[in-house]
Amino acid sequence: MSDAKKVKFSLDGKEAESHQGVNLVQAIEENGTHVPTLCWSPGIEPCLGTCRVCTVKVNGRETAACALKIEEGMKIECDTDDLKDLRKGILELLFVEGNHFCPGCEKSGDCELQGMGYRFGMTHPRFPYRFSHYELDYRGVHLLLERNRCIHCKRCTELFSDDQGRKVFSFVGKGKDTRVEMNLDLEAKMPIHKCREAASLCPTGAIILKGQGFDRPVGTRRFDNPPDKGSKNG
Ligand code: SF4
Numbered sequence: 105m106s107d108a109k110k111v112k113f114s115l116d117g118k119e120a121e122s123h124q125g126v127n128l129v130q131a132i133e134e135n136g137t138h139v140p141t142l143c144w145s146p147g148i149e150p151c152l153g154t155c156r157v158c159t160v161k162v163n164g165r166e167t168a169a170c171a172l173k174i175e176e177g178m179k180i181e182c183d184t185d186d187l188k189d190l191r192k193g194i195l196e197l198l199f200v201e202g203n204h205f206c207p208g209c210e211k212s213g214d215c216e217l218q219g220m221g222y223r224f225g226m227t228h229p230r231f232p233y234r235f236s237h238y239e240l241d242y243r244g245v246h247l248l249l250e251r252n253r254c255i256h257c258k259r260c261t262e263l264f265s266d267d268q269g270r271k272v273f274s275f276v277g278k279g280k281d282t283r284v285e286m287n288l289d290l291e292a293k294m295p296i297h298k299c300r301e302a303a304s305l306c307p308t309g310a311i312i313l314k315g316q317g318f319d320r321p322v323g324t325r326r327f328d329n330p331p332d333k334g335s336k337n338g
């Protein structure tokens with residue numbers, strides 16, 4: 105039980121309660137409403153605010169829930185048809201901007217983007233696919249960069265470093281030509297546990313451990329089963 109001061113707020117017109125300083129996503133979930141998140145999840149700090157799939161309305165304005173802490177008197181809208189459709193549209197944009205061929209991806213079943221597609225009941229996007237060309241990068245000793253699957257969430261560039269605190273991933277280029285790059289010298293020296301950490305931090309299959317092929321059978325993966333109501337697992 106938190107020692108922090110209790111705060112009351114309104115959630116979709118009902119009175120709700122949490123504690124001062126709690127992330128808005130968690131405060132909403134404590135009150136029984138699921139908020140989808142991609143770039144952020146509990147334990148992934150600081151908040152990057154890159155994906156916007158956690159968009160809610162606070163005091164009438166659309167905002168990324170993960171970027172805020174709950175405050176006394178906030179008026180939050182989350183579970184409305186408009187907001188659900190907006191969030192689904194954002195997810196669809198992420199799918200059409202990349203090339204996501206889920207059945208052939210090692211991350212299938214463990215991919216947070218794919219899991220969200222299931223959870224949102226997304227059967228097809230309302231936007232045209234871009235079918236952009238993205239170069240794969242096989243040059244790493246342990247890791248493969250599959251840029252077709254990169255959603256530019258910045259987890260790898262902002263939150264990952266090697267054992268000596270050095271950044272291994274970065275973005276180069278501008279606008280639609282922005283792409284993730286890997287420092288090959290640092291990658292070559294990384295122990296395998298750090299390579300695994302990088303691959304698992306990536307919410308999609310854009311960073312993949314080489315030589316690993318479906319070592320966890322389909323059916324046992326994170327998003328292979330429907331989530332419980334309110335669960336983050338999907
Ligand atoms: S490679 Fe993965 S972690 Fe890095 S920005 Fe792309 S999707 Fe995010």
Ligand code: FES
Nearest residue numbers: 143155156158170
């Ligand atoms: S989860 Fe909030 S902006 Fe990505």
